[in-house]
Amino acid sequence: xxxxxxxxxxxxxxxxxxxxxxxxxxxxxxxxxxxxxxxxxxxxxxxxxxxxxxxxxxxxxxxxxxxxxxxxxxxxxxxxxxxxxxxxxxxxxxxxxxxxxxxxxxxxxxxxxxxxxxxxxxxxxxxxxxxxxxxxxxxxxxxxxxxxxxxxxxxxxxxxxxxxxxxxxxxxxxxxxxxxxxxxxxxxxxxxxxxxxxxxxxxxxxxxxxxxxxxxxxxxxxxxxxxxxxxxxxxxxxxxxxxxxxxxxxxxxxxxxxxxxxxxxxxxxxxxxxxxxxxxxxxxxxxxxxxxxxxxxxxxxxxxxxxxxxxxxxxxxxxxxxxxxxxxxxxxxxxxxxxxxxxxxxxxxxxxxxxxxxxxxxxxxxxxxxxxxxxxxxxxxxxxxxxxxx
Amino acid sequence: xxxxxxxxxxxxxxxxxxxxxxxxxxxxxxxxxxxxxxxxxxxxxxxxxxxxxxxxxxxxxxxxxxxxxxxxxxxxxxxxxxxxxxxxxxxxxxxxxxxxxxxxxxxxxxxxxxxxxxxxxxxxxxxxxxxxxxxxxxxxxxxxxxxxxxxxxxxxxxxxxxxxxxxxxxxxxxxxxxxxxxxxxxxxxxxxxxxxxxxxxxxxxxxxxxxxxxxxxxxxxxxxxxxxxxxxxxxxxxxxxxxxxxxxxxxxxxxxxxxxxxxxxxxxxxxxxxxxxxxxxxxxxxxxxxxxxxxxxxxxxxxxxxxxxxxxxxxxxxxxxxxxxxxxxxxxxxxxxxxxxxxxxxxxxxxxxxxxxxxxxxxxxxxxxxxxxxxxxxxxxxxxxxxxxx
Numbered sequence: 001x002x003x004x005x006x007x008x009x010x011x012x013x014x015x016x017x018x019x020x021x022x023x024x025x026x027x028x029x030x031x032x033x034x035x036x037x038x039x040x041x042x043x044x045x046x047x048x049x050x051x052x053x054x055x056x057x058x059x060x061x062x063x064x065x066x067x068x069x070x071x072x073x074x075x076x077x078x079x080x081x082x083x084x085x086x087x088x089x090x091x092x093x094x095x096x097x098x099x100x101x102x103x104x105x106x107x108x109x110x111x112x113x114x115x116x117x118x119x120x121x122x123x124x125x126x127x128x129x130x131x132x133x134x135x136x137x138x139x140x141x142x143x144x145x146x147x148x149x150x151x152x153x154x155x156x157x158x159x160x161x162x163x164x165x166x167x168x169x170x171x172x173x174x175x176x177x178x179x180x181x182x183x184x185x186x187x188x189x190x191x192x193x194x195x196x197x198x199x200x201x202x203x204x205x206x207x208x209x210x211x212x213x214x215x216x217x218x219x220x221x222x223x224x225x226x227x228x229x230x231x232x233x234x235x236x237x238x239x240x241x242x243x244x245x246x247x248x249x250x251x252x253x254x255x256x257x258x259x260x261x262x263x264x265x266x267x268x269x270x271x272x273x274x275x276x277x278x279x280x281x282x283x284x285x286x287x288x289x290x291x292x293x294x295x296x297x298x299x300x301x302x303x304x305x306x307x308x309x310x311x312x313x314x315x316x317x318x319x320x321x322x323x324x325x326x327x328x329x330x331x332x333x334x335x336x337x338x339x340x341x342x343x344x345x346x347x348x349x350x351x352x353x354x355x356x357x358x359x360x361x362x363x364x365x366x367x368x369x370x371x372x373x374x375x376x377x378x379x380x381x382x383x384x385x386x387x388x389x390x
Numbered sequence: 391x392x393x394x395x396x397x398x399x400x401x402x403x404x405x406x407x408x409x410x411x412x413x414x415x416x417x418x419x420x421x422x423x424x425x426x427x428x429x430x431x432x433x434x435x436x437x438x439x440x441x442x443x444x445x446x447x448x449x450x451x452x453x454x455x456x457x458x459x460x461x462x463x464x465x466x467x468x469x470x471x472x473x474x475x476x477x478x479x480x481x482x483x484x485x486x487x488x489x490x491x492x493x494x495x496x497x498x499x500x501x502x503x504x505x506x507x508x509x510x511x512x513x514x515x516x517x518x519x520x521x522x523x524x525x526x527x528x529x530x531x532x533x534x535x536x537x538x539x540x541x542x543x544x545x546x547x548x549x550x551x552x553x554x555x556x557x558x559x560x561x562x563x564x565x566x567x568x569x570x571x572x573x574x575x576x577x578x579x580x581x582x583x584x585x586x587x588x589x590x591x592x593x594x595x596x597x598x599x600x601x602x603x604x605x606x607x608x609x610x611x612x613x614x615x616x617x618x619x620x621x622x623x624x625x626x627x628x629x630x631x632x633x634x635x636x637x638x639x640x641x642x643x644x645x646x647x648x649x650x651x652x653x654x655x656x657x658x659x660x661x662x663x664x665x666x667x668x669x670x671x672x673x674x675x676x677x678x679x680x681x682x683x684x685x686x687x688x689x690x691x692x693x694x695x696x697x698x699x700x701x702x703x704x705x706x707x708x709x710x711x712x713x714x715x716x717x718x719x720x721x722x723x724x725x726x727x728x729x730x731x732x733x734x735x736x737x738x739x740x741x742x743x744x745x746x747x748x749x750x751x752x753x754x755x756x757x758x759x760x761x762x763x764x765x766x767x768x769x770x771x772x773x774x775x776x777x778x779x780x
Contacts, residue, residue: 044619045605048515048719069706069748072617090706091730094723099513123489123520125438130513130538132522148520191599195592198602202585202622209581209624215435216602227462229434232592234599316459316480327717329438333484340481358459 002041003252004161006079012039013062015154016055025119025145027108028055029135031127033326035151037253040064040080044073047126047326049093050100056113063111065104067093101131105138114139119147125328149333155323156334158348162254162323163371166350168208169256170369170380173249176200177258180217180247181388186239186264190232194219197247204251211250214330218246225363228356240265242272244365246354248330249381255322255330256380257352259367262388271362275312276387279355279364282306283385286318286353287368291376296341303337303355312357319353322369347372350380392431393642394551396469402429403452405544406445415509415535417498418445419525421517423716425541427643430454430470434463437516437716439483440490446503453501455494457483491521495528504529509537515718539723545713546724548738552644552713553761556740558598559646560759560770563639566590567648570607570637571778576629576654580622584609587637594641601640604720608636615753618746630655632662634755636744638720639771645712645720646770647742649757652778661752665702666777669745669754672696673775676708676743677758681766686731693727693745702747709743712759737762740770 002009016039020028030053036042039053040062051066063084064074071087074080088103108114118139121127136144158166179200183193197217204210219232222241237243241264248257263272285306290299300318307314317338320331330352335343337353345351354367366385370377392399406429410418420443426432429443430452441456453474454464461477464470478493498504508529511517526534548556569590573583587607594600609622612631627633631654638647653662675696680689690708697704707728710721720742725733727743735741744757756775760767 043621044617045608045621045718046619048605048721069618072748072750073614073620076614076617076620091728093707094721094726097730120519122523123518125515125518127519128513128515128517129510129519129522130536132519133512146520189599191592191594191601195589195600198592199585199589202581202588204581204624209579209622210585211581212606212621215438218435224463224466227434227466228459229436230463230466231433231435231602232599234594317483328435331438331484336484338481340487356459358462360462 002077002079004041008159008161009039009041009079012154013055016151017057019150019154020055020057020119023119023145023147023150024117025147026057026116027113028119028147028150030055030151031121032124032151033126034253034324038151038155038324040078042074042078043253044070044077046070046073050131052104056111059111063107065107099130099134101134102138105135108139115141117143117145119145119150121148122146123148152332152334155332156321156349157346158323158350163348165251165254166256166371166380168251169249169254171208171249172201172204172210172251173256173258173369174381174383175205176247176249177245177260177383180245181262184237184243184262185390187236189234189236190219190221191234194232201250208251211252213248213250213255214325214327215248220244220363226358226360228358237264242268242363244363246365253324253326255325256369257322257330257367258369258381258383259354259356259365260388261364261366262390264390266389268387268389269362272364272387275357275362275364278307278310278312279357279366280385283353283355283366283368287370287377290345290370290372292345292347292372292374294345296335296337296343296345297339299345300337300339314355314357318355319351322350322352345372347374392467392469394431398549398551399429399431399469402544403445406541407447409540409544410445410447410509413509413535413537413540414507415537416447416506417503418509418537418540420445420541421511422514422541423516424643424714428541428545428714430468432464433467433643434460436460436463440521442494446501449501453497455497489520489524491524492528495525498529505531507533507535509535509540511538512536513538542722542724545722546711546739547736548713548740553738555641555644556646556761556770558641559639559644561598561639562591562594562600562641563646563648563759564771564773565595566637566639567635567650567773570635571652574627574633574652575780577626579624579626580609580611581624584622591640598641601642603638603640603645604715604717605638610634610753616748616750618748627654632658632753634753636755643714643716645715646759647712647720647757648759648771648773649744649746649755650778651754651756652780654780656779658777658779659752662754662777665747665752665754668697668700668702669747669756670775673743673745673756673758677760677767680735680760680762682735682737682762682764684735686725686727686733686735687729689735690727690729704745704747708745709741712740712742735762737764
């Protein structure tokens, strides 16, 4: 049983078909796991082999194509009729003589779609160059079009059901960051703190079980606070060092990220305190500003204006859209809060603002995961915007 | 500090250069996170954006190219000189007007490599079709060659240091499967069992801290035992249902997978008991057979012969090579134990044999993670080959 009602998936498929029509695409080949899940409900850790969902304007339901052993998983987790589940035999896997896309092309030919305008997710990590080459070879009469983030943009406005899942993820996020702050201390091994955090992520709450995040706990201590994407080791935390945390609560693959900074001592360095103060004020002013009608780049400009009295330079984007996702990223690859992004912010978008600072001499992370409302924004969870000292 | 001595990385780079020469490749662009880690030590969860390592026959050290904010992470975790760490600015990330591979091409041009034979990992999930298109556009004088699993094949024989890491992963695997068997019971939520398992994976042992696996805990209960790659929900386990587990111990990204089957009752169904008996005997006979000099397909044939008296049909490959890895897969993509794979098995290869059965009416998983020795094989850990009832 998929996690949403069949009707919700049907709406998503209709919206995708409208986006396809607008771009002259007859048939869409979807490889990104989050997009496959969004359109069908399919939920398995099978994305280490080639698989896809086909959406055709002249076919009501999506078609799932994957490895034979995963077909039963699709029967269990998707809303699809069994007749729309196609399974390739195991000798296609990592073979030197055949490729899963040869099977996909055979399905496309069998359906009479070989001469169509076919949309492909050209820059998605689960669509390799070789996948393209095989399709091009097997479907010489097709016209291939880039449909890289077509479904991602369909996902950008969340349904009431999705928003409810994200609020549940927010409840879990509070448990997760509480657990992190309680676990991390001088003399504790980093791996033991990461273990407590993962346990909290997977457990969730008594009411809502948790899920795996698209990014494992990121945890930078001491020297590592000058960079954002490291994980843990078996070193112990030291007195008077800072720890940056980027975590998430997750409910059925919907994310509510949460990032905070801990200082393991009573007196964080002046530079960290000053940086924190500027960043937190800047974040608060930005949150006050966001509402339907402003653009992504205007949000970022407001942030830049708010910190302009300081020495802080934030080169990287301020934030991005979030929702359902699978490893390796919880970012949706649609809206980026940065100069040049003219997307108009609308009600029921969900954004992650993460004004992280990773300098040689100071690192600081804090964030907000927000839903856009009719008049402004609302956080997916409430958690103090502080440096935590202990 | 990288986890191995600089000399070990230098040996790996030399071996890679020899493999490049043999295939007429002057410059290799490595995108797979495990290959990047193997060649440089780099270890960050930054693989959701484009990044790579360049190996050139006329350049001693590898060159790392990634996002600006991750450059500091490369300084911390790799053995590379800072001068070999190249950082692209943040406006390359998920941009509509530029692509990280434009920056990579600029580095290649700057080094005078624009007219070389350039090897690319054409069917790796972190090398998209778009990445190829951008390189082709920016480097019209280059000749591109497929180097899809070139580094993976260099990785196939493990060094003493790697084997020690895999034995540590084996120690952790025993803790992990013990935890799983103790946690899973009638009335327990699946997510709570998954949480206990993840905690055990990340904690590791008192001596050796754990790491995140390339595949999250796979846990199929009840109806889901007919498929291999599902995760957990917040349902509770029921009396008299089977639970299939595919897990791993992990030490610094080196894996020791462990799969077992639990039955939540005293009397597993006859079909499961019979299937288990055949599979376990078949696995044991296969383990007795494996030694240096036999081929991958001979190992599989021995397994097929061993189960030939039964009704079991195992369509998918029996196993594959393992070692260092990152999501989404702990398989190395080199050796597959299946018909047609004529790779000669050699000392210090490490294989995962997983004769999983996923039928409509019975599922059963068990495995062995083994190191090839001079005369046969040795398991990375000892754990009973049973169906566990409780």
